[in-house]
Amino acid sequence: MQIRDFIYVIFVLTVLSVPSACVHDTLLGESPMIDSMMTDTMILDTMVTDTMMDDTTHQDTMQGCDTTVIYFEQDVLPILRGSCAFAGCHDAASARDGVILVSYEQVIRTTGTVPFDLSESDLYEAITDDDLDKRMPPEPRDALSQEDIATIATWILQGAEDLVCEEASDCDIDDVSYGEDILPVLRVECQGCHSGSSPSAGIAMDDYDDIKSLADNGLLFAVINWDSGVSPMPKGREQLSQCFIDQLKKWIDEGAQNN
Ligand code: HEC
Numbered sequence: 001m002q003i004r005d006f007i008y009v010i011f012v013l014t015v016l017s018v019p020s021a022c023v024h025d026t027l028l029g030e031s032p033m034i035d036s037m038m039t040d041t042m043i044l045d046t047m048v049t050d051t052m053m054d055d056t057t058h059q060d061t062m063q064g065c066d067t068t069v070i071y072f073e074q075d076v077l078p079i080l081r082g083s084c085a086f087a088g089c090h091d092a093a094s095a096r097d098g099v100i101l102v103s104y105e106q107v108i109r110t111t112g113t114v115p116f117d118l119s120e121s122d123l124y125e126a127i128t129d130d131d132l133d134k135r136m137p138p139e140p141r142d143a144l145s146q147e148d149i150a151t152i153a154t155w156i157l158q159g160a161e162d163l164v165c166e167e168a169s170d171c172d173i174d175d176v177s178y179g180e181d182i183l184p185v186l187r188v189e190c191q192g193c194h195s196g197s198s199p200s201a202g203i204a205m206d207d208y209d210d211i212k213s214l215a216d217n218g219l220l221f222a223v224i225n226w227d228s229g230v231s232p233m234p235k236g237r238e239q240l241s242q243c244f245i246d247q248l249k250k251w252i253d254e255g256a257q258n259n
Contacts, residue, residue, distance in 0.1 A: 059104070065165035070155040072104055073164035079148045080107065081237075082188040083137055087200065091236050102237055104162040115160040118153055127152060171243035176251045177259050178208070185244055186211060189234045200235070208258050215256040224248060 059073070070076060080101040084090045090101040100106040107113065112122035126136040127144050135143060144152075176182070186205060194205040204210045214220040223233035225245055232239070239245075251257075 059162045059164055062163060062165040069163065069165075070151055070158055071163045071165050072155060072161065075151050076155045077104070077107075078188045079144065079151065082192060083141075083144060083148070085237075086192040087235070089137075093236050108160070113156060113160050116157060118156055121156050124153060124156055171241075171246070173243070173246045173250050176247045176254070178251065178257060179259065181244075181247050182251050183208075183211075185240065189237070189240060193235065201231075212256050212258070215252050221248060221252055 062069070062071070065071065065074075080090075084101045086094075088094050089096055090099050092100050092102055092106070095110070099110045101111070107123075113124075114120040118124045126134070127149055129135040132139055137143070143149075190205050193200040194203050196206075199205070203214070205214065211220065219230065221227075222230045224240055226232040226239055234240070
């Protein structure tokens with residue numbers, strides 16, 4: 001059996017054995033049966049990961065980005081991180097309804113996404129549900145934009161794979177701009193928790209002035225560089241890329257301008 005077929009079979013088994021993403025908290029909290037199913041699924045998941053690591057990495061890196069292809073790491077994950085993976089919702093610690101939206105493995109393991117099939121994919125149903133009580137993100141947050149919904153739908157229809165393309169990961173620190181390099185990352189990685197009426201730790205990052213003062217007092221770089229003595233950010237996630245950390249340093253060294 002091809003490794004890809006094998007992954008697919010395990011994937012289908014995983015999807016079948018995970019309770020639907022719409023299972024309610026109470027169910028998850030109270031049913032030992034479902035709890036043990038979840039654990040089994042996680043063990044299965046670990047096996048899959050090990051198998052894949054032995055062979056080749058499961059993440060397919062493409063040379064050059066094809067505009068007709070949706071790349072999970074560049075196109076889909078930022079939407080999920082920016083709109084869903086917050087404390088109290090779908091970060092790893094909160095895992096509301098068992099759903100965690102911070103990495104490919106977790107998205108596949110916890111969302112009931114069925115490759116090539118929108119109508120069977122709970123993730124798609126959740127973001128398009130007409131019933132506002134069930135729609136994700138729930139009120140008072142806005143629904144995802146039509147563009148984001150289309151991106152996720154196309155990703156599922158293209159097979160829900162873990163694709164990343166090379167171009168976007170090229171690192172350029174010669175010419176760093178707030179609008180193009182810094183803000184887009186902070187928007188996805190920080191604003192979910194640090195904006196609005198009650199930002200985490202009382203630290204707001206809603207606009208340039210907020211971010212500029214965090215940059216000036218050294219805290220912005222310290223938490224992103226995981227310096228000792230401060231809480232590593234983004235909380236509960238992997239450290240941001242070395243490329244971004246280098247760009248951030250350059251931007252701050254040059255006066256943290258609104259450029
Ligand atoms: C999932 C929610 C979440 C995300 C995402 C997040 N933070 Fe935080 N942040 C927190 C919480 C909660 C605290 C309070 C300290 C703690 O619990 O570790 C905090 C604390 C901080 C602090 C104060 C740290 C200290 O030691 O004084 C800073 C600065 C900060 N965050 C910046 C950021 C930046 C920059 C990002 C994006 C790179 C980010 N945060 C992403 C939740 C988050």
